[in-house]
Amino acid sequence: MPSTILSSLGEPVLHSNSLATITDNWIVVRLSQSRLQILVSIQSIAAVKTSRTTTQYHYLACALGCLVIAAAALCSQEADGATLPFSLAGFVLLSVARATRQTSLTLKTEAEAIHTAYGTLREAATLIATIRSAQGSRPQSDPTRYDFSRWLRAYIALLV
Numbered sequence: 001m002p003s004t005i006l007s008s009l010g011e012p013v014l015h016s017n018s019l020a021t022i023t024d025n026w027i028v029v030r031l032s033q034s035r036l037q038i039l040v041s042i043q044s045i046a047a048v049k050t051s052r053t054t055t056q057y058h059y060l061a062c063a064l065g066c067l068v069i070a071a072a073a074l075c076s077q078e079a080d081g082a083t084l085p086f087s088l089a090g091f092v093l094l095s096v097a098r099a100t101r102q103t104s105l106t107l108k109t110e111a112e113a114i115h116t117a118y119g120t121l122r123e124a125a126t127l128i129a130t131i132r133s134a135q136g137s138r139p140q141s142d143p144t145r146y147d148f149s150r151w152l153r154a155y156i157a158l159l160v
Contacts, residue, residue: 015130017123030117047108059097066090
């Protein structure tokens with residue numbers, strides 16, 4: 001679908017991922033509530049906000065339980081080698097929780113807020129950076145324009 005929309009616009013694609021496809025002047029957003037897509041002008045985007053999912057809490061709860069059992073087995077006199085399996089299971093569950101984190105973007109325009117589909121944190125950070133670089137033709141007095149160091153901090157915050 002984005003290729004049909006973008007081929008009718010005749011603009012080269014700057015970036016494309018599971019959240020959106022960006023050209024020089026337009027962004028094709030995959031909506032979160034349905035399989036629909038919407039075409040938004042890059043210059044009409046006033047702010048971009050990220051929101052993370054909370055689906056990994058059951059992994060974190062299981063990982064915490066495994067690590068508590070491993071600590072109890074380590075302190076016990078009759079552990080019989082239960083420390084290593086439970087600690088490994090806890091660390092595996094922690095890495096699964098980190099790997100399955102997802103985020104969606106909210107693009108705020110003058111008229112409405114558009115929520116994208118869920119994707120990875122790296123896709124969201126790359127999409128934000130591409131939107132800001134495509135908006136580079138805005139005047140310097142624009143309050144929604146950010147400098148590079150602020151976006152670098154936002155990217156690091158997304159990864160943490």
